[in-house]
Amino acid sequence: MRKQYPFDLIESRRQRLWEETKAFQAWNPGQEIPAEHPFALRHALSGPVPASQLPPKYYILDMFPYPSGAGLHVGHPEGYTATDILARYKRARGFNVLHPMGWDAFGLPAEQYAIKTGQHPRVTTEANIHNFKRQIQSLGFSYDWSREVDTTDPGYFQWTQWIFLRLYGSWYNPKTRRAEPIDSLPIPESMDDASERDAYVDQHRLAFVAEAPVNWCPELGTVLANEEVVDGKSEVGGFPVVRKPMRQWMLRITAFAEKLLEGLDDIEWSDSLKEMQRNWIGRSEGAEVTFEAAESGSQITVFTTRPDTLFGATYMVLAPEHALVDELVSAEQREEVAAYREQASRKSDLERTELAKDKTGVFIGAHAINPVNQERIPVWIADYVLATYGTGAIMAVPAHDARDLAFAEKFQLPVIKVVQAPEGQDSIGFTGAGTSVNSGFLNGLPTDEAKETMIQWLEAQQCGRRQINYKLRDWLFSRQRFWGEPFPILWKDGQHQAVPEAELPVLPPSLKDYKPTADGEPPLARATDWLKHEQGAKRETNTMPQWAGSCWYYLRYIDASNANYFCDPEAESYWMGTRAEGATPGVDLYVGGTEHAVLHLLYARFWHKVLHDLGLTSCSEPFYKLVNQGLILGEDGQKMSKSRGNVVNPDDIVSAYGADAFRLYEMFMGPLEMSKPWNTKGVEGVYRFLGRVWRLIVDEESEVAMEQEISLDASRAEASLSLLKLHRSISGTAEPSAEQLKVLHQCIKKVTEDLEAMRFNTAISAMMVFVNEATNWEVRPLSCLRSFLVLLQPFAPHLAEELHGLLTGQNHEVIAYHPWPAYDEAHLVEKTLSMPVQINGKLRDRVEVALDADREAIQAMVLASEKVRSYLDGKEIKKLIVVPGKLVNLVVK
RNA sequence: GCCGGUGUGGCGAAAUUGGCAGACGCACAAGACUUAAAAUCUUGCGAGGAUUAAACCUCAUGUCGGUUCGAGUCCGACCACCGGUACCA
Structure with a gap:
């Protein structure tokens, strides 16, 4: 294809101008703004400007990428283009726009490369960042690069470690429902022993150590968070994962389950995304019920969401790992139970899931007494009951729970109907709401009331209580890796303590070998000198997971070069919107992929809430509005992947068609949230459009x-x-005709409204309509073209600014801050309207009517039409509907 | 299984509050320019029928039904695909 216009010359020269003038620098309160900066000129400001006098803020954020060796994927720039267009639009609308970019650069690939080659991950990481940055910059995005962050930079992770120490030094106070400094934790007076007191404190920290069954991946030599295990395999690499008890750092995210749930009501995220988070948190309301063991008299507590079915409990199941099993098991069953527990412990999660349909279990030779009717019911262990949820024990009501029913059928346990299903449905196996039967004092009550009545009864009898449970688990926060943030923690005499703040950052040691040690210790344990601290203390050898750095990067952007603090409070309250009336609390718009729907977005919200409780951030939710961009598929409609050979490299598109065409195409493909296939022919289409803009001028x-x-x-x-x-058709003096103004103002209106609603594809089509029209103009008024270029600027900034310079003779002018054109409805009004006439709902004719014509006039026009009359022949008009400004419909018979 | 989303020409899509289905672009076809091609410009382009031609008629937004003067849009049932989740009691 012949070159449509010299995009290569234009793009390099515009990008250089933006860099030289620091055109896209965002201004913090009190920061010195040079008088000649285009932002200063637009707003008539200069020098240090306090927050109260800065224009309103707009913080628009992209999910920062992991800089992989493969380079940028066409999926990345889709979101980046959308945010860049909006950032440029908001600048034109007069906002002070914060639009930063950085690197989530800790991670496994660089470490595994290091294990293979001995190359320090720092070297690989820097090379990858360099390549990513080059690619991103080639697209002309208006990032403020002075705020670039890199999670692996000691100047950054110093503060990640610092925030960890805030978590370590805090507890969750259920009375105030806030994180508070650990000093405020009331210690029971009965504890006089110092080590007992210490242990009590440690049990309450938001960052704590626990010996917990963890997901151990032998292949990766590390533990993984529940969220990083998919179908019993590691999310990265797909290696098998087994459960293994280990000493680990955990973060008490469960304490914030309710607040994380509530916070969703205050933010503008898609319903599906909120639903995913809600499901992940998994709140369920019910009751704990305590049963007495018939033989030993010990208490066994179960959790149920259906206390109304307590009369239908025919057996009880404990998780194989349940602590009471050893105590309850009878002598005859001991051997069989031990064998089952052994077998269950060796099963991976994958095996447990695969066998989901075929239930297994063993009777342990003990019985429990049902508190409502004193029935003796057998106690079993089975791996369909999870040790980690609820109390690790259930009462089984096979008549009204599918899993219990399957188990009861297999082991021939009794099934008692206690809920009457609605007419026409089988009560056995019915799990919905019905009416209680065979249930003593609950008989006749609908399920809702029966639950409530039972809970009150249990509480009165002191054998149970109302309880809310969450699926959400505490966050397993340590990894046995090299390429992550070291914990700022020391160990001495088996007790952990914080590294003094003055010693931050704790840098990773230099190593020759990045593998875990032979006895399973993390790689940092190889650094024998590094380990040693004063007075015999030793450093923690685990590192933080990759999520740590991304939990707060949006705060660091606000004050990225601050060496003394993680983020200046003055700047924080300006950009996070709590300073000015009407400003959005938090990041105004956050755009990224769905793959982070639960993990990153839940973790970051959690950290933010802790920081907020501690008075370190001013708003309670970090990301006010969030949009997920859809996937870009290959030309074959399949997910892009190296193995399919359908990967499109942005570099190739930019060198063939230019950055502007690339940007425009990514937005023209379809709605941002949808997944859609790539089509290089489509790039040529928008490229031709840019060529037409060029030839227009x-x-x-x-x-x-x-x-x-x-x-x-x-x-x-x-x-x-x-x-x-x-x-030569362009005239600086000719007055635009009414028709020309109408075309222009239609375009302004459509582009403006579409940008506000993030409908980029239709905004582009509106600009195409304008160009198609304007190409036919014999006289092209300069003012119309100039307005159009300001509209085009967010989408195709290089071309728009270059042509704008040609129109005005101001070649070295940055137009990013030029005011957005306003549309005037006066130019849009039509005098007459071609009104459709329907007969029985089918379009039959149209009549020209004056816009302000009344019902009678329209009716007369319609009935005068030859065509309409031909349809009325011999028929009767039943009804005549006139929708002013829209259409006419005649109902005839 | 459960939760969420999406089904519209050959393709990507539009139709914002129930009011002209298919804007805009791709592909394709014809024409202009050219020695020719590319590029550019013009025109056509849902399917079927009718006509010398045009006007015209019928059908059509995953399927079936409903509400309405009028449904891509609202309601009910179902089908397909995509994403999430899965023994969470």
């Missing part, structure tokens, strides 16, 4: 002259742009 002969000049001396290619002249 540039004189063809002067372009030929420029090309000749370039062919003579390629080194002066960029300078020869100055040979370009305006198209």
Whole structure:
């Protein structure tokens, strides 16, 4: 395809201008703003400006990428383009826009590369960042690069470690429902022993150590969070994962389950995303019921969401790992129970899931007494009951629970109906709401009331209580890896303590070998000198998971170069919106992929809430509005992947069609949230559109002259742009006609409304309509074209600014801060309307009517129409509907 | 299984509050320009029928039904695909 316009010359020269003028720097309160900066000129500001006098803020954030060796994928720039367009639009609307970018650069690939080659992960990481940055910058995004962050930079992770110490030094106070400094934790007076008191304190920290069954991945030599295990395999690499008890750092996210749930009501996220988070947190209301063991008299507590079915409990099941099993098991059953427990412990999660349909279990030779009717019911262990949820024990009501029913059928346990299903449905196996039967004092009550009555009864009898449970588990926060943030923790005499703040950052040691040690210790344990601290203390050898750095990066952007504090409170309250009336609390818009729907977004919200409780952030939710971009598929409609060979490299598109065409195509493909296939022919379409914009403004002969000049001396290619002249139809003096104003203002209106609603694809089509029209104009009023270029600027910034310079003669002007054109409804009104006439709902004719014509006038026009009359022949008009400004419908018979 | 989303021409899509289905673009076809091609410009382009031609008629937004003067849009049932989740009591 022949080059439509010299995009290569234009794009490099515009990008250089933006860099030289620091065009996209965002201004913090009190920061010195140079008088000649385009932002200063637009807002008539200069020097240090307090928050109260800065324009309203707009914080627009992309999910920062992991800089992989493969380079940028076309999926990345989709979100980045959308946010860039909005950032540029908001600047034109007069906002002070914060639009930063950085690198989530800790992670496994660099470490595994290091294990293979001995190359320090720092080296790989830096090379990858360099490549990512080059690719991102080639697309002309208006990031404020002075705020670039890199999670692996000691100047960054110093503060990640610092925030960890805040978690370590806090507890959750259920009375105030807030995180508070650990000093405020009331210690029971009965504890006089110092070590007992310490242990009590440690049990309440938000960052704590626990010996817990963890997901151990032998292949990766590390533990994984529940969220990183997919179908019993590691999310990264797909290696088998087994459960193994280990000493680990945990974060008490469960304490915030309710607040994380409640916070969703205050933010603008898609319903599906909120639903995913709600499901992940998994709140369920019910009751704990305590049964007495018939033989030993010990108490066994179960959790149920259906206390109304307590009369239907025919047996009880404990998780194989349940602590009471050893105590309850009878002598005869001991051997069989031990064998089952052994077998269950060796099963991976995958095996447990695969066998989900075929229930297994063993009777332990003990019985429990049902508190409502004193029935003796057998106690079993089975791995369909999870040790980690509720109390690790259930009462089984096979008549009204599918899992219990399957188990009861297999082991021939009794089934008692206690809920009457609605008419026409089988009560056995019915799990919905019905009416209680065979249930003593509950008989006749609908399920809702029966639950409530039973809970009150249990509480009165002191054998149970109302209880809310969450699926959410505490966050397993340590990894046995090298390439992550070291914990700022020391161990001495088996007791942990914080590294003094003055010693932060704790840097990782230098190693030759990045593998875990032979006896399973993390790689940091190899650094024998590094381990040693004063007075015999030793350093923690675990590192933090990759999520740590991304939990707070949006705060660091606000004050990225602050060496003394994680984020200046003054700047924080300005950008996080709590300073000005009407400003959005938190990041105004956050765009990224669905793959982070639960993990990153839940963790970051958790950290933010802790920081907020501790008075370190001013708002309670970090991301006010969040949009997920859809997946970009390959040309074959399949997910892009190296193995399918359908990966499109942005570099190739940029070199063939330019960054502007690339940006425009990514937005023209369809709605941002949808997944949609790539089609390079489609890029050519928008590329042709940009060519038409070029030819609308540039004189063809002067372009030929420029090309000749370039062919003579390629080194002066960029300078020869100055040979370009305006198209001869362009007039700086001609008044635009009413028709021309209408076309322009329709375009302004549509683009403005579509940008507000993030409908980029239709905004682009509106601009195409304008260009198609304007190409036919014999006289092209300069003012119309200039307004159009301001509209085009967010989408195709290089071309728009270059042509704007040609129109105005101001070649070195950054137009990013030019005011957004306003549309005037006066130019849009039509005098007449071609009104559709339907007969029985089918379009049959149209009549020209005055816009302000009344019902009678329209009716007369319609009935006068030859065509309409031909349909009325011999028929009766039953009804005549006139929708003013829309259409007419006649119902005839 | 459960939760969420999406089904519209050959393709990507539009139709914002129930009011002209298919804007805009791709692909394709014809024409202009050209020695020719590319590029560009013009025109056509849901399917079927009718006509010398045009006007015209019928059908059509996953399927079936409903509400309404009028349904891509609202309601009910179902089908397909995509994403999440899965023994969470």
